Amino acid sequence: MAKAAEGEIVLMKGNEAIAHAAIRCGCDGYFGYPITPQSEVLETLAAEKPWETTGMVVLQAESEVASINMVYGAGAAGKRAFTSSSSPGVALMQEGIAYMAGAEVPGLIVNVQRGGPGLGTIQPSQSDYFQATRGGGNGDYNVIVLAPASVQEMADFVDLAFDLAFKYRNPTMILSDGIIGQMMEKVVLPPFKPRRTEAEIKETCPWATWGKPKTRQPNIITSLDIDPNSMEQRNLHLQKKYQTIREQEVRYEELFCDDAEYLIVAFGSASRIALKVIELCRAEGIKVGLLRPITLWPFPSKRVEELSTRMKGILSFEINAGQMIEDIRLAVNGKTKVAHYGRMGGIVPTPEEVVEALKQNIINQTN
Amino acid sequence: MTEEEIIRPENLVYKKPTLMNDRPMHYCPGCSHGVVHKLVAEVIEEMGMEEKTVGICPVGCAVFAYNYLDIDWIEAAHGRAPAVATAIKRLWNDRLVFTYQGDGDLACIGTAETIHALNRGENIAVIFINNAIYGMTGGQMAPTTLMGMKTATCPYGRQADLHGYPLKITEIAATLQGTCYVSRQSVHNVAAIRKAKKAIRKAFENSMSGKGSSLVEIVSTCNAGWKMSPEKANKWMEENMFPFYPLGDLKDIQP
Numbered sequence: 001m002a003k004a005a006e007g008e009i010v011l012m013k014g015n016e017a018i019a020h021a022a023i024r025c026g027c028d029g030y031f032g033y034p035i036t037p038q039s040e041v042l043e044t045l046a047a048e049k050p051w052e053t054t055g056m057v058v059l060q061a062e063s064e065v066a067s068i069n070m071v072y073g074a075g076a077a078g079k080r081a082f083t084s085s086s087s088p089g090v091a092l093m094q095e096g097i098a099y100m101a102g103a104e105v106p107g108l109i110v111n112v113q114r115g116g117p118g119l120g121t122i123q124p125s126q127s128d129y130f131q132a133t134r135g136g137g138n139g140d141y142n143v144i145v146l147a148p149a150s151v152q153e154m155a156d157f158v159d160l161a162f163d164l165a166f167k168y169r170n171p172t173m174i175l176s177d178g179i180i181g182q183m184m185e186k187v188v189l190p191p192f193k194p195r196r197t198e199a200e201i202k203e204t205c206p207w208a209t210w211g212k213p214k215t216r217q218p219n220i221i222t223s224l225d226i227d228p229n230s231m232e233q234r235n236l237h238l239q240k241k242y243q244t245i246r247e248q249e250v251r252y253e254e255l256f257c258d259d260a261e262y263l264i265v266a267f268g269s270a271s272r273i274a275l276k277v278i279e280l281c282r283a284e285g286i287k288v289g290l291l292r293p294i295t296l297w298p299f300p301s302k303r304v305e306e307l308s309t310r311m312k313g314i315l316s317f318e319i320n321a322g323q324m325i326e327d328i329r330l331a332v333n334g335k336t337k338v339a340h341y342g343r344m345g346g347i348v349p350t351p352e353e354v355v356e357a358l359k360q361n362i363i364n365q366t367n
Numbered sequence: 368m369t370e371e372e373i374i375r376p377e378n379l380v381y382k383k384p385t386l387m388n389d390r391p392m393h394y395c396p397g398c399s400h401g402v403v404h405k406l407v408a409e410v411i412e413e414m415g416m417e418e419k420t421v422g423i424c425p426v427g428c429a430v431f432a433y434n435y436l437d438i439d440w441i442e443a444a445h446g447r448a449p450a451v452a453t454a455i456k457r458l459w460n461d462r463l464v465f466t467y468q469g470d471g472d473l474a475c476i477g478t479a480e481t482i483h484a485l486n487r488g489e490n491i492a493v494i495f496i497n498n499a500i501y502g503m504t505g506g507q508m509a510p511t512t513l514m515g516m517k518t519a520t521c522p523y524g525r526q527a528d529l530h531g532y533p534l535k536i537t538e539i540a541a542t543l544q545g546t547c548y549v550s551r552q553s554v555h556n557v558a559a560i561r562k563a564k565k566a567i568r569k570a571f572e573n574s575m576s577g578k579g580s581s582l583v584e585i586v587s588t589c590n591a592g593w594k595m596s597p598e599k600a601n602k603w604m605e606e607n608m609f610p611f612y613p614l615g616d617l618k619d620i621q622p
Contacts, residue, residue, distance in 0.1 A: 028458055029454060029457065029458055031454060057454075057457045057458055059453070059454075059457065061450065061483075062479055062480070062483035063479060065447065065450075065479070065480075066447070066450040066453075066479070066480050066483065067450075069443065069444060069447035069450035069451050069454075069480070070450050070451065070453055070454035071454070072441075072443075072444075072447075072451055072454075073423070073441060073443075073450065073451030073452065073453070073454035073455045074454040074455065074458050076441045076451070076455070077421065077441075077454075077455045077458060077459055079454075079458045079459075081454065081458070095444055096444060096447070099443075099444050103442070209421050209439035209440065209441050209455075210421065210439065210459055210462065211418050211419040211420060211421060211438075211439055211459075211462055212417070212418060212420075212437065212438050212439045213418050214417075214418065217437075218433070218437050218438055218439055218440065219439045219440075220433045220439070220440045220441075220442070221440070221441040221442065222424075222433065222440075222441070222442035223442065224430060224442055
């Protein structure tokens with residue numbers, strides 16, 4: 001499948017699309033550990049044998065803890081590397097992600113979410129929103145979070161995530177779920193891009209640890225600073241970077257909002273259900289629009305605020321107990337009514353129950 | 368003979384390795400780390416790998432190793448150095464990649480990463496400082512703490528029913544198919560330092576010739592943590608550590 005011609009439409013799972021996209025976009029290494037519902041990422045990479053074609057390294061690690069630290073090492077040495085897992089496994093990776101953020105190591109983490117907490121279920125969920133957007137590990141940091149809503153976006157976001165990771169020297173996450181990971185859709189795989197050469201890495205990552213030439217000082221990748229004054233400076237530098245990301249990297253999609261009186265905010269697989277909800281509502285004459293955050297961090301707060309001024313109410317539709325609603329409420333700041341609807345434990349809501357929730361929790365409360 | 372006549376290059380019998388910078392070390396007087404750092408620096412220089420070496424620091428006393436040797440370094444999370452090293456070596460396979468870890472880091476919190484990196488036969492070298500105690504955090508019990516030995520968290524001495532037994536992870540490493548060289552050394556006298564240097568050199572050379580994983584344990588003193596003078600700590604190590612952690616090569620696979 002990696003040999004799919006440029007522009008050719010192929011049918012595959014979201015997890016497979018991640019693997020193929022990685023091979024095609026110049027990824028240097030993958031390090032992962034099996035967990036449902038994302039194991040096809042590693043399985044596809046193992047079957048494709050990219051080490052024989054692009055030279056990409058694929059390694060099944062002993063744990064998610066080891067996987068993320070391999071990504072840490074690879075990124076520290078200037079390589080484009082990623083790991084994938086599902087919720088309990090990503091929980092194990094939080095230490096490594098915090099180290100990456102602290103030491104400014106670029107890398108990609110793919111979370112194909114399942115229901116929790118704990119071992120939870122293998123069925124889909126969006127209940128890791130807080131973990132992804134609030135940092136997840138220790139310290140004041142943020143991870144750039146992309147939320148794909150289709151198999152096509154699973155493929156497209158791999159290269160984008162690597163570019164953002166290296167542009168800002170920051171970990172990037174693709175926050176998917178068991179629906180997008182497992183469902184098959186048509187997809188056009190990204191065009192082939194060669195892996196960066198040693199010279200290109202040295203030029204674009206002068207901070208990376210690949211062996212110190214006489215011409216420069218040692219490169220040291222660390223998140224440690226015992227002196228609180230310089231540790232505060234390091235934190236201020238990170239916060240400045242996060243502010244730049246907030247200003248420059250917000251991505252979202254807006255549908256049917258021009259004449260809308262009510263707004264649904266939904267990301268990833270929930271946004272697909274929301275499209276059917278909007279169709280059902282509009283058939284009844286209820287004008288509903290959709291705002292789909294593509295970056296969950298940075299969150300499209302400004303756009304949510306703008307839209308809130310002309311909406312009678314906003315429904316935060318998430319497949320969880322209500323997490324993104326906090327970001328919506330912070331953005332709306334009381335200007336209009338905001339309610340949540342979601343299911344948990346691996347249950348995927350039907351469009352009909354979301355329509356009902358919209359009527360009960362928003363429309364009937366605002367008219 | 369004047370001083371100027373003596374200080375000439377041809378009369379030089381010993382010098383500080385050029386990879387070692389002049390920063391004052393944070394290690395306590397009497398600690399083994401300084402000697403092992405010097406050996407690592409000498410070996411890298413003698414192999415001509417100054418520009419192609421990446422070191423991985425642990426969490427523990429050697430967390431600041433990157434302050435003393437002028438090579439590229441990565442500071443790993445506690446116990447994760449072998450995983451970090453795995454990725455670098457696989458992605459930059461003409462580089463010399465080594466980890467430098469203490470007993471808490473390597474034999475306790477990082478046991479899984481240590482065993483699996485060695486068992487995969489990653490072409491890395493692992494330098495393992497075993498002083499039977501957590502030095503950096505103030506002298507707590509380590510996986511390698513001897514039976515009866517007193518530490519801050521076993522103040523009445525390590526006993527099996529409360530604390531379990533000391534772990535001989537180097538012996539475990541020797542049983543793994545992925546390791547090609549496993550050795551236990553010390554640096555408490557000149558003869559031991561010479562042997563330790565040879566072992567480090569062999570480990571580093573193995574990693575460059577793709578023979579698999581190498582582990583060199585250095586049985587070390589932590590006189591501050593042991594609450595002894597440096598001299599007494601050396602003697603205590605000889606009398607108590609060496610019988611339980613005997614020195615010498617445990618495994619050396621020739622091609």
